[in-house]
Every structure is written in C-alpha cells, then in structure tokens.
Amino acid sequence: MEKNIAVIKGDGIGPEIVNEAIKVLDAIAKKYNHTFNYKNILMGGCSIDAYGVPLTDEALEVAKNSDAVLLGSIGGDTNTSPWYKLDPTLRPEAGLLKIRKELGLFANLRPAYLYKELAGACPLKESISEAGFDMIIVRELTGGLYFGERNTKEINGELVAHDNLVYSEHEIRRIAQRGFEIAMKRGKKLTSVDKANVLDTSRLWRKIVNEVAQDFPKVKVEHMLVDNCAMQLVKDPAQFDVVLTENMFGDILSDEASMVTGSIGMLSSASLREDSLGMYEPSHGSAPDIAGQNIANPLATILSAAMMLRYSFDMDEEAACIEKAVEKVLADNIRTVDIYKEGMTKVSTSQMGDAVVERL
Amino acid sequence: MEKNIAVIKGDGIGPEIVNEAIKVLDAIAKKYNHTFNYKNILMGGCSIDAYGVPLTDEALEVAKNSDAVLLGSIGGDTNTSPWYKLDPTLRPEAGLLKIRKELGLFANLRPAYLYKELAGACPLKESISEAGFDMIIVRELTGGLYFGERNTKEINGELVAHDNLVYSEHEIRRIAQRGFEIAMKRGKKLTSVDKANVLDTSRLWRKIVNEVAQDFPKVKVEHMLVDNCAMQLVKDPAQFDVVLTENMFGDILSDEASMVTGSIGMLSSASLREDSLGMYEPSHGSAPDIAGQNIANPLATILSAAMMLRYSFDMDEEAACIEKAVEKVLADNIRTVDIYKEGMTKVSTSQMGDAVVERL
Ligand SMILES: CC(C)[C@H](C(=O)O)[C@@H](O)C(=O)O
Ligand SMILES: CC(C)[C@H](C(=O)O)[C@@H](O)C(=O)O
Numbered sequence: 001m002e003k004n005i006a007v008i009k010g011d012g013i014g015p016e017i018v019n020e021a022i023k024v025l026d027a028i029a030k031k032y033n034h035t036f037n038y039k040n041i042l043m044g045g046c047s048i049d050a051y052g053v054p055l056t057d058e059a060l061e062v063a064k065n066s067d068a069v070l071l072g073s074i075g076g077d078t079n080t081s082p083w084y085k086l087d088p089t090l091r092p093e094a095g096l097l098k099i100r101k102e103l104g105l106f107a108n109l110r111p112a113y114l115y116k117e118l119a120g121a122c123p124l125k126e127s128i129s130e131a132g133f134d135m136i137i138v139r140e141l142t143g144g145l146y147f148g149e150r151n152t153k154e155i156n157g158e159l160v161a162h163d164n165l166v167y168s169e170h171e172i173r174r175i176a177q178r179g180f181e182i183a184m185k186r187g188k189k190l191t192s193v194d195k196a197n198v199l200d201t202s203r204l205w206r207k208i209v210n211e212v213a214q215d216f217p218k219v220k221v222e223h224m225l226v227d228n229c230a231m232q233l234v235k236d237p238a239q240f241d242v243v244l245t246e247n248m249f250g251d252i253l254s255d256e257a258s259m260v261t262g263s264i265g266m267l268s269s270a271s272l273r274e275d276s277l278g279m280y281e282p283s284h285g286s287a288p289d290i291a292g293q294n295i296a297n298p299l300a301t302i303l304s305a306a307m308m309l310r311y312s313f314d315m316d317e318e319a320a321c322i323e324k325a326v327e328k329v330l331a332d333n334i335r336t337v338d339i340y341k342e343g344m345t346k347v348s349t350s351q352m353g354d355a356v357v358e359r360l
Numbered sequence: 361m362e363k364n365i366a367v368i369k370g371d372g373i374g375p376e377i378v379n380e381a382i383k384v385l386d387a388i389a390k391k392y393n394h395t396f397n398y399k400n401i402l403m404g405g406c407s408i409d410a411y412g413v414p415l416t417d418e419a420l421e422v423a424k425n426s427d428a429v430l431l432g433s434i435g436g437d438t439n440t441s442p443w444y445k446l447d448p449t450l451r452p453e454a455g456l457l458k459i460r461k462e463l464g465l466f467a468n469l470r471p472a473y474l475y476k477e478l479a480g481a482c483p484l485k486e487s488i489s490e491a492g493f494d495m496i497i498v499r500e501l502t503g504g505l506y507f508g509e510r511n512t513k514e515i516n517g518e519l520v521a522h523d524n525l526v527y528s529e530h531e532i533r534r535i536a537q538r539g540f541e542i543a544m545k546r547g548k549k550l551t552s553v554d555k556a557n558v559l560d561t562s563r564l565w566r567k568i569v570n571e572v573a574q575d576f577p578k579v580k581v582e583h584m585l586v587d588n589c590a591m592q593l594v595k596d597p598a599q600f601d602v603v604l605t606e607n608m609f610g611d612i613l614s615d616e617a618s619m620v621t622g623s624i625g626m627l628s629s630a631s632l633r634e635d636s637l638g639m640y641e642p643s644h645g646s647a648p649d650i651a652g653q654n655i656a657n658p659l660a661t662i663l664s665a666a667m668m669l670r671y672s673f674d675m676d677e678e679a680a681c682i683e684k685a686v687e688k689v690l691a692d693n694i695r696t697v698d699i700y701k702e703g704m705t706k707v708s709t710s711q712m713g714d715a716v717v718e719r720l
Contacts, residue, residue, distance in 0.1 A: 078556075078583075078585075079583075088557075088560075088563065093557045097558070122485075123594050123595055128483055145559060148522075150559065150560040150561075151560060152564055158528055158529040159528070160526065161526070161527055161528075161559075161561040162525065162526050162561070163559045163561050164525070165522065165523040165524070165525060166520065167521055168518055168520040169518040170518055195611075196438075197438070197448075198505070198506055199505060200510040200512050200522065200523055201521040201523050203448065203512070223438075223439075225438075226612055230612045231615050231616060235483055248555070251586075251587045252586055252587050255587040255588065256594065256616065264591075
C-alpha cells in the first residue's frame, strides 16, 4: 500500500524523536512492501519563527490531504520562551488546537499502561501496582471549554473573563459510541466521568452516555464524578478499563493516569475522527531542556507510529510487529536515560531507534 | 467567650461524626471556660425529606447569624437514593452550593498532610512519601463554573448544554491575597494552578496573581498548568506548600492530594470569607454505606472543629489542644476501622471521641 503521511516534527525534542519513528516506519515499509510518503509541515514554535503563526493554512491543507499525521511535540518553556509573550491566539498551542478542530479529531485515545519491565518507575506502592494496570482514556477533543467562546472585558472598572463550556448531543453521542466500541474490544467496562452534581453539560453527558449504553448491553457502565476519579486513579488504578470523559477533565485525568503508570516516556496517543484520518503523538511534552542532545526517549513516538498503522492504515500486523520489537528492546534491558537503571545498557535516541529496527 | 455555632449534621455518617466533634468542643468549653451554643439546622437529603428543599431560608438565616458553621457531610448514593431523581436545583449538593454562595465563603482551605503514624496508608512508594508532605490547597469557592449561568436548550432538534466559567478581577484578587497570607505563615512558596494555555479566565488569573505577588516579595511564586499539577501531585507531592487555584481545578486537585496522603479520614477543611465567619467540614464524604453503624472515623470532623476555633474564634491554644490530643490518640495506636492495623486498638466512632476528650 501507498500512504501519505504529514509529519510535524515540532519543537524541543520533537525532531529527534520523530526521526526515529520514521526510521522504524521505513523499515516496516521495506519489510511489508509498502510505500510511505512523508511531507514535513511546521507547527508550533518553529512555525511562529518561520511564518509568525503557529500553523499556516498551507500546512493545514497538507495535513487535510494526508492519510495520517505524525506529530512529535510542540511548545517551549512558558516562562522563558518569547513565543509566550505573543497573543494567546498566536502561541504554539494555538496551532495544536487549530489542527485538532480543523481536522475534526474529536476522539483522543490515551492508553495508560504499566510496562512490566518499567514497573520500578511506578510511583505507587507495589501492593497497588502489582495488580497491573492497562486502561485507555477516551477524551472528547474538539468541544467543551477548549472551543467555546471566550472573552475578557472591562465591566464596572474591572476585568471579567469568560470561557464557555458547551456540549451538544451529537458531540457527546459520537465520542460515547467510540468509547463503547473500544470497550467491546477490551475488558467491556466503561467508566464515564463527569461533574453531574454541578454542571448542565455533565448532566447532558450522562443522559446521552446512558442512551448510547443501550446499544452495548454487554458493556458494564458506571458513572463517576471527576473529583472521585482523580482519587481512584491513585488508590486503585486497576479498576479502570475504558475511561470516557470530556475535553478538560480528559486533559487532567489522562496526565494523572500516565504519571501513575510511571511509564510516561512510553505512552502514545491517537486523535481520530469518523473516517480513518488521525493524528498520532507521544503523551509527553517537548522537553526543551533536553532538546538536541540525542538523549530523549523515542519509544512513545515509535509506538504512536504503530497506532497510526493500526487505526489509520488498517495494518494490524505491522503495528503489532513494532509493538513486539519495543517489548523486546525493553526485555533486552536497552534504555534511554529517562528509564535507565544500573546494570542496563544506556543508549541514545538514535541508538534506541536502531535497536527497535533490529528487532522488527 | 460565648460563641454561637450553627450545626449541620447532614446525611449518612454526618450525625455520628458531628456528635463526637461536639463532645470534644464541650470538653474544650469546660476546660477553657467558654460557652458554645449550638443550633441544629438541616441541609442536604435530610432537609429534602423534611421540607422538600436542600436548604430552607430559615436554616440559612440561622447560619448567617452564627459565629461559625460546623458541617458533617451531605448527600447519598447518587445511583440509588431518590434525592437524585429530583431536579438538580433540589438535590442535596444544591444546599451546599447555596450556603457557600449566600454566606460568601470564597476561600476554601484544604490541608493535605501525611500523618507519620498513618504513613502506611499512603499509596505512594516509600521513596516518594519519605520526604513527607504537608501542603494546603487554597481553592476559590464561590466563582467559576460552579456559579456561572447554565442552561440546556433545544437547538436545531438536539439538546445543547452550556456552563459558563466566569472570573472577575476582584474575585481572583481576594483569594490570591488569602493564598499569599497563608504562604507567609508557612513555607513561603505558592504554586498557582491554571490552564493559561487555553482559558481566558486562567490568563486573567495568572495576571492578577502576579500583581498580588508584588505585595509579598518573600513568597516564591510559580505557575503550573493543571494537567501538570495532576501529575506532580503523584510524582513529587513534597514540592508543594500552598497550592492556589480556581473552583473546579481545586475540587479535582484537592481530592487527588488528599488521596495521595492516604490520610483522607483525617483531613479537615475550612471555608472562609473576609470576616471571621467560616464553615468547617471534613474532606471526606457522607459514606452512606457505613452510616449508623458507629464505625466511621470522626477525627477529620474533630480536626475541623479545631480549625473553627483557630480561624473563626481566634482560639489558637484551644485548637492546638485538640490537635495534640488527636496526635496522642494516634501515637497510642487507637484506631477506627478505616485506619486500623493488626496489633492496634480498634474503637468505635464514639469511643474515638472519648479517646480524644481524655487526652485534651
Ligand atoms: C498543549 C495543550 C493545549 C494540550 C491540551 O490541553 O489539550 C495538551 O496538554 C494535551 O493534553 O494535549
Ligand atoms: C458536593 C460537591 C458539589 C462539592 C464540590 O464539588 O465542591 C464537593 O465535591 C466538594 O469538594 O466540597
């Protein structure tokens, strides 16, 4: 097969880690006789530096016309980078929000998984982590507080800021359906998270989730308040299979869940819409402090490329091939510095990419 | 001194735990020659059952005219209790939101503290928890998503729900001031949490916090994004001293922080305004599953009564007397079932109250 991939290397460690993912994709193309065409586009700080905006319409067009988007990471140090002196609509993150919205990527899947080989990095006690955990956060990505109208006005001599949290039935229905479909392929348990004791949007969320649940009688559904969920993720993360939630809660809870695994350098994510186009990126950030040193861990990005093969190109075997190679690398005690422990083999970013390719 | 205390026993375990706090307050009154007058008022489910509303105007009037409010807990099982079939404005939690707003209790202080004696209950690894932690979440309590306009309308044949997130300068300024004042009395470090890369309210929040910071040059200020904070609370909670944040983020993060301590049965909270009136309650919920069994842990409520003495009545010595008695109880290995470990003395709710009184 021939596929067109829009590549956004981005800022910080983005270029280094994306290069390793492409190395792996090229090896897969060779092994399985595919052709992957890459088109580099700019987004985030590098686009601001080049064009004054975090995402140009031309770059967006390339993404729209591709079969999938592979993203490294964007943004810099918010305290020191000049990008954060710009108007909010011109900062790096505005590019990310724009591409999500313009491509209609409403379903953000964030697996949070405890790698056996990295269990030592889990911040929880063994009595909790030994149950293992393997959940996926299904986060609504194009609605809610992120995309409602906002403004800051002077009223009676003082500034007043507004952000609007809006959800309509169809937005909730489509992400709920996605959540239940995923639950059917996994442990058949879905925890829908909201703040229904306070918010109208949450009460609508709960109503629609219950309606969609009718079509999936095999899935066990529970509703959990967001404050309770933030506690349960620490107390007993093994209880979760699929966690379905709205945009802002999903931002907070998915980061908490990924930290709870201790495997944050390993976690990939996919942002999808109804058809096969998707955007794939590591869960971690752009780590400007270690950029350009060839020490960043590329595994989350490599695993994001595997997700791309599975979800956008329907290449299940190829995806599994990458995932197994990553497992072998870990089993062989090959580690970048962030996951290194005494007695193991410490490798650079590019050596890690090579190590995965060797094991494909 | 003579003080009038409005007492809201509430639902679930509320009455049992409040009774023990009153037992302790009475012993303090005797010891220090004070008079505490209690007026019981209904709020939550029990008020719904009696009057059809979660808080009557008469009850609110009693609270307004008191020197402080002592609260147990309200609400029931949201899946099974008939209270949750009512219109949202008539459910138990609506009473809580109403009393917060009507009394103007804008500053919610939630200490999250690792009790040495209970370190075993901390879900984090010893390598993290051994640093100890002792932070206080200062949560804005009468603004934001909780009190903005909300509605659910039919638009183009589907339901659309709105919740409005609003903050004005003066609301941010007064809670920031409170946060900095508390930081000055503690470790002189303040972490302000927002989502300034997305929300207008967060950008205004950050601006005003920076302005207020000018008046407290000795306090080290940092700004942290809410998703990052949710991670840091698990990764390295010892880094926090005062965490200042808005209403919804504070709800989520304070619950996460209290679970991270493992001492959730011990954590008290205060909701304050500019003058001395405040409302004091345990951080945990109404636990309907164990209500009426005389097994609930009353210590968080007893410690909330101590906070009341300190913040509303300026009785520092009396407050410290209670806190020390609670520490002695723990040192003497006296435990309710939730914190019980083999070899210790297991006691009931009322025996725990007696044990504290004996040690005053
Ligand atoms: C960079 C930021 C706008 C973004 C978000 O909040 O969605 C990030 O935190 C994420 O989770 O992908
Ligand atoms: C009961 C609920 C409305 C309340 C809140 O969200 O504020 C509770 O969770 C709390 O934190 O006091």
